[in-house]
Amino acid sequence: TSFTVFNANIGYVAQVSYGQSSIATATILLVWALLDALGVGVMQTFRSACGLSILQTGRFIVVMMALSGILSMILGIYAEHLWSYLIACFSQSLCLAAAMVPLNVLYSEPLEDCAGLAASVELMLKYVPPCLYSM
Numbered sequence: 209t210s211f212t213v214f215n216a217n218i219g220y221v222a223q224v225s226y227g228q229s230s231i232a233t234a235t236i237l238l239v240w241a242l243l244d245a246l247g248v249g250v251m252q253t254f255r256s257a258c259g260l261s262i263l264q265t266g267r268f269i270v271v272m273m274a275l276s277g278i279l280s281m282i283l284g285i286y287a288e289h290l291w292s293y294l295i296a297c298f299s300q301s302l303c304l305a306a307a308m309v310p311l312n313v314l315y316s317e318p319l320e321d322c323a324g325l326a327a328s329v330e331l332m333l334k335y336v337p338p339c340l341y342s343m
Contacts, residue, residue, distance in 0.1 A: 226290040247305035265310040276303045
């Protein structure tokens, strides 16, 4: 859910806080989507090339998320500039997308007998109530 909230705010902040046009905001969201796809692909390639287990991959990604957070805090010094905001968002987005698969596997590992059902319930609880609330 935090991933969905995070990506939903990028366009809003770019338009309202930084005065970007709709076209510029759409371009920013396109780059964001490309970075998400790149994050997943690079992580899977890196994992298979290095022979990392899911646990090792999860640890690596958590370290990358921490470094991304540190970078975001440093870039907060330049918060009045759009480039600072975009670099911070894009680095976090790349790490979040790369983390989705391995961390979800680790999270569902104790539920091996009912992992599919647990994932279905998780998706339902994550996406159905917000839709109903916004109606």
